[in-house]
Amino acid sequence: MNNNIDIKKVWSDTLNLINLQVNQIIYDIWIKNLQPAGISGEEFILIAPYENTKNLINKNYKGIIETALISVCPFVKGINVITENDISLVKDEKPTPENVTEEYFNDYKINNTFFEERYTFDDFVIGESNQIAFAAAKAVADDPGIKHNPLFIYGGVGLGKTHIMHAIGNNILKKTPNKKIIYVNTEIFINDYIESIQNTKNNELNKEFRDKYRNVDVLMLDDIQFMRGKESQQALFHTFNELYQSKKQIVFSSDCHPRELNNMDDRLKSRFQSGLTVDISSPDIDTRIAILKRKAFQNRFNVSNEVINYIAESINTNIRELEGALIKVKFYCDLNKINADNIDVVKRALKDEIDNKTGPISMGLITSCVCEYFTLEQSEIMSKKRTKKINEARQIAILLISELMPVPLVTIGDYFGGRDHSTIIHARNKMSELIINDSQYSTYVKDIKNMINIKKK
Ligand code: ADP
Numbered sequence: 049m050n051n052n053i054d055i056k057k058v059w060s061d062t063l064n065l066i067n068l069q070v071n072q073i074i075y076d077i078w079i080k081n082l083q084p085a086g087i088s089g090e091e092f093i094l095i096a097p098y099e100n101t102k103n104l105i106n107k108n109y110k111g112i113i114e115t116a117l118i119s120v121c122p123f124v125k126g127i128n129v130i131t132e133n134d135i136s137l138v139k140d141e142k143p144t145p146e147n148v149t150e151e152y153f154n155d156y157k158i159n160n161t162f163f164e165e166r167y168t169f170d171d172f173v174i175g176e177s178n179q180i181a182f183a184a185a186k187a188v189a190d191d192p193g194i195k196h197n198p199l200f201i202y203g204g205v206g207l208g209k210t211h212i213m214h215a216i217g218n219n220i221l222k223k224t225p226n227k228k229i230i231y232v233n234t235e236i237f238i239n240d241y242i243e244s245i246q247n248t249k250n251n252e253l254n255k256e257f258r259d260k261y262r263n264v265d266v267l268m269l270d271d272i273q274f275m276r277g278k279e280s281q282q283a284l285f286h287t288f289n290e291l292y293q294s295k296k297q298i299v300f301s302s303d304c305h306p307r308e309l310n311n312m313d314d315r316l317k318s319r320f321q322s323g324l325t326v327d328i329s330s331p332d333i334d335t336r337i338a339i340l341k342r343k344a345f346q347n348r349f350n351v352s353n354e355v356i357n358y359i360a361e362s363i364n365t366n367i368r369e370l371e372g373a374l375i376k377v378k379f380y381c382d383l384n385k386i387n388a389d390n391i392d393v394v395k396r397a398l399k400d401e402i403d404n405k406t407g408p409i410s411m412g413l414i415t416s417c418v419c420e421y422f423t424l425e426q427s428e429i430m431s432k433k434r435t436k437k438i439n440e441a442r443q444i445a446i447l448l449i450s451e452l453m454p455v456p457l458v459t460i461g462d463y464f465g466g467r468d469h470s471t472i473i474h475a476r477n478k479m480s481e482l483i484i485n486d487s488q489y490s491t492y493v494k495d496i497k498n499m500i501n502i503k504k505k
Pocket residue numbers: 167171172173174178203204205206207208209210211212339367368371
């Protein structure tokens with residue numbers, strides 16, 4: 049029976065649902081990097097890149113993933129998160145009669161980098177906000193290592209950086225399947241590096257790390273703003289030089305311009321800018337409409353122009369949210385067996401999103417909720433004081449403002465007593481990191497978001 053299940057499609061639909069429910073950073077770093085490996089019995093097998101990712105997913109996100117997965121594919125009853133080392137155990141313990149599982153295990157082993165099939169150049173809608181990044185990526189995919197090396201793509205969350213990187217990967221592999229392309233999130237690069245020096249003497253790079261990152265035709269590092277640690281940066285610097293000298297293509301993405309990468313080694317910053325640096329900005333209304341039309345078509349969702357226009361006007365933050373809104377409307381219509389042909393349906397389906405966007409949210413409201421939560425005075429959070437509590441509360445306020453409000457970083461800096469925007473980026477990234485590594489901080493953020501939602505009504 050599960051011979052007929054398209055596992056990659058099931059997983060990508062599941063990711064769309066999960067994306068609506070978890071913190072963006074957690075989604076990007078932990079959940080999106082799981083790879084579907086097959087179905088064993090009634091369990092959906094997911095491969096985590098590391099033992100610690102596996103444990104973290106099992107501890108905190110198993111329930112969310114299972115609920116989403118079961119709603120996409122009711123045949124599946126649960127998930128089993130394993131690492132590549134466990135593959136043989138799963139296969140031996142629970143042999144399944146279906147070939148599909150074998151196939152997917154093999155697939156996974158041959159090509160370690162998994163490119164989303166739906167992230168192609170053809171499926172990328174071009175508008176004023178992304179046309180230069182698109183053209184640059186296309187040129188790189190046509191002639192890797194020759195034209196723009198490195199290519200550095202930067203822009204806010206949900207604007208298509210990862211999509212473009214996958215499109216480069218898909219495009220090159222289609223023309224030249226033997227090319228070795230490594231695409232990883234920067235967190236994975238750091239993890240790999242740390243693991244590699246733990247397994248060797250004298251801080252020498254071990255062969256596995258070297259093979260993975262230096263013996264490649266194309267290296268793509270996503271979300272380079274998460275790069276940290278002197279030694280990891282050094283490893284990146286040497287990796288860069290070696291690849292660059294042998295004319296291998298390198299592509300980076302980041303949420304800000306290379307010169308704003310505050311904690312980055314200057315030598316790296318200058319390397320990042322030595323090729324072509326392109327940005328992606330927020331899409332205008334025409335692009336948002338075109339994207340919604342494309343996504344509706346891909347999801348076989350019959351939806352009127354009136355509805356498309358309404359969603360495009362209501363959601364103007366980023367493309368991920370735009371896409372999420374459309375999926376939510378589809379889900380609502382499927383569930384209630386109604387057509388998406390009038391605005392009332394959308395208003396009901398997107399009640400939370402639209403209310404959240406139009407409510408009187410402000411930097412003052414966010415900051416006062418943070419202060420109330422940590423029993424601090426507003427003046428303390430604005431001051432230069434750097435006790436642990438004040439510092440962390442300030443970082444949370446900055447993270448929440450940049451996540452919930454479309455204001456430029458300089459404005460946030462001005463609000464917090466004239467701090468410059470690189471300090472703001474640092475504060476935001478620091479807190480994002482803490483949230484990922486310590487569930488206590490994600491609880492704080494969740495509680496404060498609830499407070500904000502209640503207060504603004
Ligand atoms: P980022 O990496 O910049 O945070 P992603 O690449 O993950 O953003 O994009 C978020 C979602 O929006 C993805 O599902 C992606 O396919 C979609 N998307 C972004 N830009 C476009 C575009 N120009 N055309 C079609 N889909 C897009």
